[in-house]
Amino acid sequence: MSKVLIIEDEESIRGFLKINFQRHNFLVVESSSGEEGLEKARLENPDVVLLDVMLPGIDGFQVCEKLRKDFSNIGIIMLTARGQDEDRIKGLEFGADDYVVKPFNPLEVILRAKSLMRRMVEKEEKLQCETLNSGPFVLDIYSQKVFKNNKELSLTPKEFILMKLFLESPGRAFTRNELLDTVWGYNFVGDTKIVDVNIRRLRAKIEDRSSDTLYIETVWGTGYRWRKE
Template sequence: MHKVLIIEDEESIRGFLNINFKMHNFLVIEAGSGEEGISKARIEHPDIVILDVMLPGIDGFQVCETLRKELSDIGIIMLTAKGQDIDKIQGLEMGADDYVVKPFNPMELILRAKSLLRRVRDKADQVQSENLIYGPFVIDPYSLKVSKNNVELSLTPTEFHLLKLFIENPGRAFSRNELLDIVWGNDFVGDHKIVDVNIRRLRVKIEDKDSDGLFIETVWGTGYRWRKE
């Protein structure tokens, strides 16, 4: 059973989400503040975190940044206010995997969570796979770990799957729609900003300092590709 942590200060919304996630066989943990959410995440290590931006005390952005640093393998979906594009971008920049705009359909959030779980994956269900080696990179599909020049990189589940897809297909140009379908899933409902922000985050983590698209190239008007050696 997958575990979801709901960090939301409005009790009515927490209760509503609790019921809906339990109906879809999730084990639900609740927190009413950012501080409580971080504490419970450290203890429970959930698979997915549903995180509201507007929280008493430390806000959702700070919570997201803390969780991403300490628990890089969990999935984070942020709840943002309607029309606040800056919240969406800032949340993604802080390390969120996805966002849902309030007011939202609970089924959409459930589908987003399930799509994210496919990227996070349950290691116990996986078969041991051989490491994928490309240049300075070594990818371990079983542990979802990546190293560059023998130094482990701290990647989110989404960043991991983007990198793995690129390395498995060097030289192939992927459109943003293709990346959304392959990495986020065919049932993902959202815009292309989430692709661009994740690529930007991935580049910061894997590119050499001062390099200009040494590994991930922008294909103008289309999307991105991994530069062949």
């Protein structure tokens, strides 16, 4: 069930939104101030936040900025009685995803929230398609970068292809000839030992100690495989 956090100091508006979202099977969390809203966001981890601009204490723009820094995957819809373009632009600059001007139709707000959640799911699915993950490693196919514990590794193009091949098929044993054909090409003329040399160099970059074989295992008489989690 989807969860919405309503940060609105006017009790009548907050209650009106709560009733309508509950009718559409949302779990609703309420807050009447920015400070309280931030605390509830951390405790409840909502899918969407409805955020009033004019709040006691810290205003909605400040709350929006803090939410976006702490929760990149939360959808934020700003609510305001002011329809001026500069306010809408300011809200978007602080990280809001959408903007609704009071008075509003609650059904429109609900539809906007559902649309925003669909876009967030599609974005997450797209990101997952563009990355490969294994333990502390994340391989970004789009940028052709590999990270270990959020730190980028300095890999050569051949080392990157080897990592991609291993992470795409964890647990599969690749022969040296398979690795040679895939990474260096069928027309490569040279010694298959080039595979062993590059595996050794790759291990030195990804293992905690260069002598370890925690991630890339040697399959004696065959080749190598990525240890399956």
